[in-house]
Amino acid sequence: MLLPIRISWILLSLLIIFDYIVSFYGVNYQNGREGNLLIAPMVERHPLLYFIYIPLTISIMIIISKLLKLIAIKLLKKLRIDEKSIEQILLGALVIYWAIANSSGNLIFLLGYR
Secondary structure: OOOOHHHHHHHHHHHHHHHHHHHHHHHHHOOOOOOOOOOHHHHHHOHHHHHHHHHHHHHHHHHHHHHHHHHHHHHOHHHOOOHHHHHHHHHHHHHHHHHHHHHHHHHHHHOOOO
8 A cells, every 4th residue: 555656746745845944934033043954054044045945855856766766676676576666665765754854853843842
């Protein structure tokens, strides 16, 4: 019982959008700090850059999912699992990862825990 590929991409995109909007709100209005040290110096000075990072992050996730799919296909070719199932599993894992690792921190921030 796996999520369809389209639903996984929609969920992942919504989680990414949620994260950047909450981060924008936190940095702009709540004196929050960006947790991603790669983009922190830029977005803390210019918070509107969060909205540029949304499509960039989604594009990076597309590339990562394609690379992981290629690796998984090569590793699992003996098991004869079809490519669609591999992609569904990988996208489901990316959605779960993003929800737990990234979105949960922003949700906790919204609830008032600092």
